[in-house]
Amino acid sequence: MSLSEDLRRLLEDHLNRARALPWRQTRDPYAILVSEVMLQQTRVEKVLPYYERFLELFPDWTALAGAEPAALLAAWAGLGYYRRARNLQATAQAVLERGGIPQDEAGLRELPGIGPYTAAAVRSIAFNQPALALDGNTLRVLARYFALPEDPSRPHWRRELTRRILPAIPPGRAGDLTQALIELGATLCLPQGSPRCEVCPLRGGCQARAQGRTREIPPPRPRRRLEELLRASVILRREGRILLGRNQRAGLLEDLWECPGVDAVPGKPPLEALHELLESLGVPARLQPLGEIRHAITFRRIRCLVFQGCLDRGGEVPLEDHPDWAWVSPDSLGGWPIPSSTRKILELA
Numbered sequence: 001m002s003l004s005e006d007l008r009r010l011l012e013d014h015l016n017r018a019r020a021l022p023w024r025q026t027r028d029p030y031a032i033l034v035s036e037v038m039l040q041q042t043r044v045e046k047v048l049p050y051y052e053r054f055l056e057l058f059p060d061w062t063a064l065a066g067a068e069p070a071a072l073l074a075a076w077a078g079l080g081y082y083r084r085a086r087n088l089q090a091t092a093q094a095v096l097e098r099g100g101i102p103q104d105e106a107g108l109r110e111l112p113g114i115g116p117y118t119a120a121a122v123r124s125i126a127f128n129q130p131a132l133a134l135d136g137n138t139l140r141v142l143a144r145y146f147a148l149p150e151d152p153s154r155p156h157w158r159r160e161l162t163r164r165i166l167p168a169i170p171p172g173r174a175g176d177l178t179q180a181l182i183e184l185g186a187t188l189c190l191p192q193g194s195p196r197c198e199v200c201p202l203r204g205g206c207q208a209r210a211q212g213r214t215r216e217i218p219p220p221r222p223r224r225r226l227e228e229l230l231r232a233s234v235i236l237r238r239e240g241r242i243l244l245g246r247n248q249r250a251g252l253l254e255d256l257w258e259c260p261g262v263d264a265v266p267g268k269p270p271l272e273a274l275h276e277l278l279e280s281l282g283v284p285a286r287l288q289p290l291g292e293i294r295h296a297i298t299f300r301r302i303r304c305l306v307f308q309g310c311l312d313r314g315g316e317v318p319l320e321d322h323p324d325w326a327w328v329s330p331d332s333l334g335g336w337p338i339p340s341s342t343r344k345i346l347e348l349a
């Protein structure tokens with residue numbers, strides 16, 4: 001059986017079996033780029049509601065380019081990796097400046113946040129150009145199909161896979177093939193131990209299967225060591241409203257709004273550090289333990305002790321009109337760019 005025939009079989013199987021995901025019903029490069037950026041490091045089930053809402057709020061390049069940064073972050077809040085949202089907006093602005101989205105690899109790669117995977121996904125899905133989008137899922141599928149001898153994500157193997165696959169793509173089916181490879185990696189050619197080879201459309205030509213080595217291929221990648229982090233945060237109320245502060249540390253959560261909190265440091269109980277923070281802000285309060293939450297961001301595992309406190313009524317409102325602090329009513333929390341960790345904290349209350 002030739003590679004081209006196997007790819008045809010894969011495409012046929014895809015038509016019958018693929019999930020009807022909303023970004024598969026469009027060829028609009030904008031919608032496709034939004035979907036691919038959201039799907040980086042994020043599961044389909046999680047992305048679905050965000051995708052629909054995002055396209056309602058920002059239906060095209062112009063709407064996204066002109067969006068208020070806070071509204072953009074609010075629409076992204078909970079998806080994580082917020083730099084993706086900022087890059088997407090910068091891309092929309094660049095596309096408007098250029099008068100359209102480039103269709104070639106070099107032009108796409110010049111746009112903020114667009115790497116080789118996303119460029120190939122957009123070229124193939126939106127423009128039906130022969131391009132191979134290689135991410136963890138599609139690399140696993142192809143590493144098994146060809147029984148590659150080592151880590152398929154190495155540049156050498158990416159080039160080699162592209163060299164083998166591109167000439168074998170059935171004419172006019174580049175976009176479908178990208179979706180089909182992604183789908184196979186997500187639903188049948190699963191990572192650990194349990195690929196569902198018996199129903200796989202590529203089983204005829206799959207060399208890892210023929211050699212009984214699907215469990216070994218691809219080899220596991222060395223994982224970065226997880227860091228454990230202890231934090232303490234407070235839900236501080238005043239007249240029914242909750243104090244939130246803008247995160248100003250450069251990094252993953254920059255410009256998102258969170259409950260006041262501190263990282264634990266050796267030699268100081270977290271509660272004491274929290275009291276010091278509130279005093280320095282001019283909002284000292286008695287704190288009571290409320291519970292704790294756990295949260296993971298990239299390689300950090302965070303345990304956060306949550307306290308609650310109440311400020312006395314009357315007098316001047318502390319931190320009123322401060323650009324980086326706000327007293328937010330619980331009803332309007334939905335409109336604020338609040339990360340998942342803070343949502344978990346607020347759910348304790």
Ligand code: ADE
Nearest residue numbers: 021036039040044179182
């Ligand atoms: N993950 C990345 N791109 C995807 C797509 N187009 N469909 C489903 N999952 C994906």
